[in-house]
Amino acid sequence: MNNFIKIKNLYKIFGNNTTEALNLVKTGISKEELLDKTNCVLGLNNINLNIPKGKIHVIMGLSGSGKSTLIRHLNRLIEPSFGEITIDGVNVLELNNKELLEYRQKNMSMVFQKFALFPHKTILENISYGLMVQNISEEIYQEKSQFWLKRVGLEGYDNYYPNQLSGGMQQRVGLARALATDAEILLMDEAFSALDPLIRAEMQDVLIDLQLELKKTIVFITHDLDEALKIGERISILRDGFVVQDDNPQKIILNPSDDYVSDFIKDINRSRVIKAKSIMNKSVSITKDNVPIIDSEMVLEEVLQEITKTKNYFVLVKDKKDKIIGKITLNELLTGIQRPRKEIKKYA
Amino acid sequence: MEWLTKFPEMDRNGLREFKKTVDNTFTSFSRNYGEGIENFFDPLLSFLVAFEKLFLNTPWPITIFAILFICWLASRSIIIIAGTFLSFLLIGYFGMWEDTMSTLAIILVSTLLCIFIGIPIGIAMARSNKVQTLILPILDVMQTIPSFVYLIPVVMLLGIGKVPGLIAVCIYAIPPIVRLTNLGIRLVDKDVLEAAESFGANYWQKLFGIQIPLALPTIFAGVNQTIMMALAMVVIASMIGVQGLGLPVLRAISNQYLALGLMNGLAIVVLAIIFDRVTQRIGKRMQRYKSD
Numbered sequence: 001m002n003n004f005i006k007i008k009n010l011y012k013i014f015g016n017n018t019t020e021a022l023n024l025v026k027t028g029i030s031k032e033e034l035l036d037k038t039n040c041v042l043g044l045n046n047i048n049l050n051i052p053k054g055k056i057h058v059i060m061g062l063s064g065s066g067k068s069t070l071i072r073h074l075n076r077l078i079e080p081s082f083g084e085i086t087i088d089g090v091n092v093l094e095l096n097n098k099e100l101l102e103y104r105q106k107n108m109s110m111v112f113q114k115f116a117l118f119p120h121k122t123i124l125e126n127i128s129y130g131l132m133v134q135n136i137s138e139e140i141y142q143e144k145s146q147f148w149l150k151r152v153g154l155e156g157y158d159n160y161y162p163n164q165l166s167g168g169m170q171q172r173v174g175l176a177r178a179l180a181t182d183a184e185i186l187l188m189d190e191a192f193s194a195l196d197p198l199i200r201a202e203m204q205d206v207l208i209d210l211q212l213e214l215k216k217t218i219v220f221i222t223h224d225l226d227e228a229l230k231i232g233e234r235i236s237i238l239r240d241g242f243v244v245q246d247d248n249p250q251k252i253i254l255n256p257s258d259d260y261v262s263d264f265i266k267d268i269n270r271s272r273v274i275k276a277k278s279i280m281n282k283s284v285s286i287t288k289d290n291v292p293i294i295d296s297e298m299v300l301e302e303v304l305q306e307i308t309k310t311k312n313y314f315v316l317v318k319d320k321k322d323k324i325i326g327k328i329t330l331n332e333l334l335t336g337i338q339r340p341r342k343e344i345k346k347y348a
Numbered sequence: 349m350e351w352l353t354k355f356p357e358m359d360r361n362g363l364r365e366f367k368k369t370v371d372n373t374f375t376s377f378s379r380n381y382g383e384g385i386e387n388f389f390d391p392l393l394s395f396l397v398a399f400e401k402l403f404l405n406t407p408w409p410i411t412i413f414a415i416l417f418i419c420w421l422a423s424r425s426i427i428i429i430a431g432t433f434l435s436f437l438l439i440g441y442f443g444m445w446e447d448t449m450s451t452l453a454i455i456l457v458s459t460l461l462c463i464f465i466g467i468p469i470g471i472a473m474a475r476s477n478k479v480q481t482l483i484l485p486i487l488d489v490m491q492t493i494p495s496f497v498y499l500i501p502v503v504m505l506l507g508i509g510k511v512p513g514l515i516a517v518c519i520y521a522i523p524p525i526v527r528l529t530n531l532g533i534r535l536v537d538k539d540v541l542e543a544a545e546s547f548g549a550n551y552w553q554k555l556f557g558i559q560i561p562l563a564l565p566t567i568f569a570g571v572n573q574t575i576m577m578a579l580a581m582v583v584i585a586s587m588i589g590v591q592g593l594g595l596p597v598l599r600a601i602s603n604q605y606l607a608l609g610l611m612n613g614l615a616i617v618v619l620a621i622i623f624d625r626v627t628q629r630i631g632k633r634m635q636r637y638k639s640d
Binding site: 075077100101102103104105106108109110112114116117118119120129130133134161163177181187 | 537539540542543544545546547548549550553557558561562637638
């Protein structure tokens with residue numbers, strides 16, 4: 001796995017006298033104690049993350065966990081107190097003002113929770129904005145913006161103003177505006193949280209579709225676990241500015257690292273999320289006769305349907321190349337669906 | 349126990365000396381630098397005179413037509429145009445055409461001056477809290493100090509005439525535009541500004557592309573208030589030699605001419621209403637994007 005975005009020992013402290021506060025934080029002082037002692041607020045606490053290229057990386061946490069702060073460090077809308085951020089070999093924190101502006105123009109774009117469209121500009125002008133600030137010729141940016149307007153399904157809305165559009169449509173504009181600059185990295189700050197559930201699901205599909213084709217590096221912030229599981233190829237869970245678990249979605253559900261994470265995942269429908277490959281028994285020699293073979297990406301709910309059709313209550317699992325790689329018995333299936341009882345180590 | 353009943357004030361001689369020193373310092377300052385300062389304002393004077401001449405020498409039908417045309421461009425409202433036309437006919441018929449033209453000239457020049465000075469100050473205030481804390485008390489003083497008080501140093505420095513009148517009008521009329529420019533820019537949605545920043549917009553692109561356009565309706569409310577206050581100042585400014593509708597009003601007060609006072613007073617009111625309605629229309633038209 002390549003490390004496209006590397007975040008190392010990143011700290012952010014809000015308030016005056018951050019150097020003193022930083023030293024206290026490094027000794028392991030808690031957020032509350034820090035506030036008491038120095039009147040500083042701990043935003044991010046020793047973040048270490050590697051984000052691979054071309055994947056959707058979800059950063060999850062409740063409000064106040066520092067996820068919006070973290071994403072704003074990537075394009076330096078917020079300056080860190082301490083730490084290192086390298087993106088594709090470039091140390092982002094060492095860019096001077098001019099380089100930073102150019103970096104924001106060319107390499108990353110952002111989609112916002114409250115859309116943050118420019119109310120006085122038309123839809124087309126909104127989409128063009130990222131290109132316009134680069135002083136690209138009007139002909140080119142008109143054409144590109146038209147392309148993206150169509151691509152997000154808003155053809156014909158060129159001359160409308162943002163407040164004439166519904167929330168879902170506005171966020172399509174937000175997405176098109178971010179995509180129009182062809183930036184490699186897409187930062188999405190709770191991009192779909194303000195939408196109602198149906199539109200949200202629709203927008204998630206739009207994003208997944210686009211990603212199949214575009215292969216951008218997407219850092220996606222959300223507080224919604226279902227959303228994270230649906231679109232995330234890797235999930236980092238943040239608590240009080242600290243990464244408590246950074247793993248792929250299956251592992252987070254099957255092996256939550258502490259109470260906080262298991263609290264987080266306790267309400268999800270496991271049978272619809274966990275995949276066959278995550279619970280299958282690999283060390284089996286198999287006889288093939290009359291046993292149904294299922295796809296390793298199948299979720300347990302579907303596996304259950306398959307398994308109940310069989311006599312011996314077990315199925316075989318194959319990978320993408322049709323190679324048999326394991327088997328699942330009814331027992332294993334039920335253990336997978338069952339929520340683990342509390343026996344996980346306490347979060348310090 | 350006398351100090352309880354009578355305020356322990358400075359003794360008379362000391363007070364007299366104090367006032368005398370202030371007066372003398374300022375007198376010698378104006379003797380030494382008065383002419384230089386007057387020369388500094390010469391371009392302003394010729395600008396104002398040119399405007400006045402333009403208004404007075406243009407044949408009245410053309411002037412009316414030009415005014416109506418500008419009103420139409422700004423407001424696109426038949427009612428406002430009709431009202432303006434009728435008002436100017438009445439003003440002319442009652443013999444106040446020339447005074448009205450002089451007043452229009454000084455209002456226009458002082459408003460332009462206020463816009464050119466006030467908007468940059470407002471922008472600077474919005475940009476930095478330090479500048480804001482510095483400027484706000486100055487604006488408070490400008491708005492609350494009785495206008496006669498600052499007429500004294502202005503007249504001492506520049507004598508009686510158009511330029512001191514213009515300066516007096518500007519001192520009185522500039523605070524609203526400064527305040528509302530500052531306010532308008534500060535009220536621009538932080539999220540929207542952040543979005544512009546995230547796309548790599550620089551300071552000027554943010555200022556002229558996002559902040560000022562979004563603040564324009566508020567800034568225009570400031571322009572509107574500035575014009576209203578300039579009109580209100582016209583009568584007082586006529587005390588120090590500004591031509592226009594204020595002069596007959598002043599004459600009417602000292603001689604108790606009721607009709608003269610009423611006529612010219614109403615002419616000022618009419619001008620104020622026209623300016624107000626037209627500029628409000630512009631402000632509304634700038635917010636078209638807000639309506640569905």
